[in-house]
Amino acid sequence: MDSWKTPARSCCPSCAYRMTPEVSSKSPQDFPSVVVVGLGKKNAGVNGQENWNEDKENIRAAVAVGCRQIQDLEIPCVEVDPCGDAQAAAEGAVLGLHEYNELKQKKKPVVTPQLHGSAGSEAWQKGVIYAEGQNLARYLMEAPANYITPIKFAEYIEQKLGNFASNVKVHIRPESWIATQQMGAFLSVAKGSAEPPIFLEIHYLGGANANDSPLVFVGKGVTFDSGGISLKPSSGMDAMRADMGGAATVCSAIVTAAALNLPLNIIGLAPLCENMPSGKANKPGDVVRAKNGKTIQVDNTDAEGRLLLADALCYAHNFNARAIVNAATLTGAMDVALGSAATGVFTNSSWLWNHLYEASIVTGDRVWRMPLFEHYTKQVTDCPLADLSNIGKYSRAGGACTAAAFLKEFVTAPHWAHLDIAGVMANKDEVPYLRKGMAGRPTRTLVEFAARLSQDSPNPK
Template sequence: MAASLRHMRGTKHRLSRLWRGLRDCNAACFTTSATRNKGLVLGLFEPEEENDNASPSFTRATQNFDDKTKQKVTHHLQLLKKNLKKGQTRIFYDLDPEYSSVAVTCVGKKSATYDEVEGMDMGRDQIRAAVASSVRQLQDIGETEVSVDPCGDAEAAAEGGHLALFVYQELKAEKSHQAHVNLECFNDYSSNRDKVIKQWKRGKILADGQNFARHLMEMPANKLTPSHFVDLVNTRLTNTNRCSVTVRDRKWIESQKMGSFLSVAKGSVEEPFLLEVDYKGDNPSNQNPLALVGKGITFDTGGISLKPPADMDKMRADMGGAACVSGTLLALGNLNIPLHVKAFIPLCENMVDGRSTKPGDVVTAMNGKTIQVDNTDAEGRLILADALCYAETFNPELILDMATLTGAIDVALGAGATGVYTNSLSMWEYLQKAGSSTGDRMWRMPLFNHYTKQVTKSDLADINNIGSGGRSGGSCTAAAFLREFVTNKQWMHLDIAGVMMNKSDVPYLSKGMAGRPTRTVVEFLQLLSQR
């Protein structure tokens, strides 16, 4: 019995040594690749015909990588029971010593292009979504460097990757932070290397602009006060060396007789500011500036017309228009688009105290029009009214304002598109084209006199801040209100309340504040510069 036990112990000891040897050998074999934490994203396309027996086609990068590794990608894909479908990704290991993991993602059909019904270039958008899914999965397994196949459109690939990795976590414990991932373009195979890298850099700049807007929108209102917004944006924009920033304080606002703006700010202990930014690219193509105006309510309680408590925390992003204007300027500066642009950002809080504006109060805007404030929660249009009047004094070629203005536009369009009101068909066509390219779509809404009549019916003043029709057509009456403070023949109002947040609507954006439509506005301005 004792001999039998000794024999069993000896066998166990020998097996243990054998296992340790195999483990050490295995670790040594993979040290070069595994310790690099470097991943690779490769793309392939679905068969054009609905046939399970048809083979997918590789992108140029995938084909070259497959040849280099003696058809390892082909071999691993053949082990799968079915072809990958659009949006599906599989991660493989030990394909190449340089990469610890390779994510092969199905982009969709190679023939995908502009879809008239969808109103956007589906080919570009499926690249964004496929790359986004892949880089997230590689991040989840610990990769900190990822090379990305441009999949035929390096700009779209860069947008998808960099937008997907955004996360606001600066107020969380460092141990819970998601690891930072550096993305680069996998471009060793291309004969047009310089062109592809240029496209990649542009996509990254566009994504960075939108991510800057998302960062501002996510910040808690006790951190991003009007004064801190001024400091943060001033620092970021002046670093591009193409933006000069002027900060207007309460005394200056009072001197301009901006009574509409001040009526919103008076309920808060935080001081109001009007941020004025001047951007000039090299050899600007326009003589008169293009004006951007962004609503900057850093927190909105609704004032005396108090909002319900549910989801009121989301009102930290009621400065989404200001954030998107800031992100747009950041991208303009880094792209050096040849334009002259002036931006105007009114900043304040809409709070409740003994000094707050009361329903029924009458205030006077910069242009002398009196406004009956029947709903203090319709405050965004009040601060924009004075900002639009001030923008007019520079005789701009165009005025474009952005604002998380009404819940009504969310009811009408949801997160599918930004609602656009404009008096210029030509400008609308440029903006619509821009949205079809970026995948961040626009939808034109009516500016009928029907809505103007509803806001110009007022018992006590020239104009009322809510329409006489009540909630009906709320976004349309808000636009009609703003129209009363604009004389420019090329004016565009973007109601972005519906696209303020992302749930699962856009696959390459994580849940949270969306920063939309920053990239579309940049693309729009780029198109104007090329007229």
């Protein structure tokens, strides 16, 4: 094969080696443990059918598999050949070794991946930072709901941003502040739980001027979603600890942007609460009022994420944003439509779509554009008791699209995108460099998008 790739000698050793005369001339003692991995077709480049860079994906997958083999041998350190793309190799190593075992007495041995040699060291470090960002989101999404409550989520992110205090401000807004902001839709969801809601607001000031228009990220932060009075089936409900995946990914993206010192301003907004049944919970047919004054008939209390986002999106318009991007594990319909292959993107801006799409090709964490037709808007505005219903009048038909149409009613910004990440919330075995569990997607795509935006004109047309 013309694509065998080489690891390199390791401090306690491990890695794959290119099958070349140079390697074969070494003595076996130089390489106590070696993993050889195949990288597929050489110079495969961007695959237009798959919408990703095949070389980068092959490297991520191969390095992840190799590092896991080393972990199984209980070798604590592995040196990784850059494989022609040190950033992708680092991402594969760091993502592939991650596993949530915080609460187990018996843990897998910790393996530290390092770059073999000095060539590509900056790209390697960049890849480590990207991957650690996604792993942060995976950690938050995987942790049990009694460990990651709204306040604990906010405090954990605040702690992670503590190293960047010079250009980061974190505001953990309590319920009283939320009430003064007239976020009635958000509060209506939160009132069913004994856990108080939190509105997390992050300001990363990386731009040359603190007054430069920011990129605004908004993430749905339901730290546990029972469905409320419209109760979910008990089977699989434990996975709803990750219903704050939108908040986890956007906050992790900001932590990563700060670590990379990206030269742009970013604001992160995360409405955090639980959706629980109780005597105070929303009831089907209740009408609540959002921050912009629009009334919403709550026909299904399990369509709660859009209520949080409605108020957060209204608030996002206070910042004269370059673009507003929200992420949410919003609809099961998105999982039905695309499965785990890609995040569904609904946007009113082709400029914004192009940036997200180009970023996803690089990261391999793909996006796919979905429709925002007026056809769907009519299905949420045709409501007997209020301005809007929180579900489409044809119930499940086009559910991801009607949810996006609902959100659009709270957006006036010219560059807005809604990312429905329900389908990519968890990984079974689809992404070879992620273990089974919560996926933390699309954190790296958000980071790459922000990095590309930082090189763009601050005032898109």
